Amino acid sequence: MKKYNSCSIDIYDGKTYWHKAYPTLEEMYAHLKRYVHKTCDIIVYDISDAEQNGIKFVGLIKGYDNRKDSNEMLAL
Numbered sequence: 001m002k003k004y005n006s007c008s009i010d011i012y013d014g015k016t017y018w019h020k021a022y023p024t025l026e027e028m029y030a031h032l033k034r035y036v037h038k039t040c041d042i043i044v045y046d047i048s049d050a051e052q053n054g055i056k057f058v059g060l061i062k063g064y065d066n067r068k069d070s071n072e073m074l075a076l
Helices: 026-035
Strands: 004-010 017-018 040-046 058-063
Touching: 004 026, 026 040
Parallel strands: none
Antiparallel strands: 004 017, 004 040, 040 058
16 A cells, blocks of 8 residues: 655745655645645655565645645656
8 A cells, every 4th residue: 555755944034844655646645735834845655565675756846825726746
């Protein structure tokens, strides 16, 4: 089963916050929309197999803003 974790980085002061893991990206986005109120960059990881293979980078959401209709994830 997939598990996605995210870390938000405040673009003004660099403070970080690790959010709880969710089984789908849609649930992760819903959590971010509800709880993240500052403009920030968000790093998204797949932690499904973290114990054996470590975390896997999924993408980056630059300039996340919960007031926007869309916050597109960039895959690097």
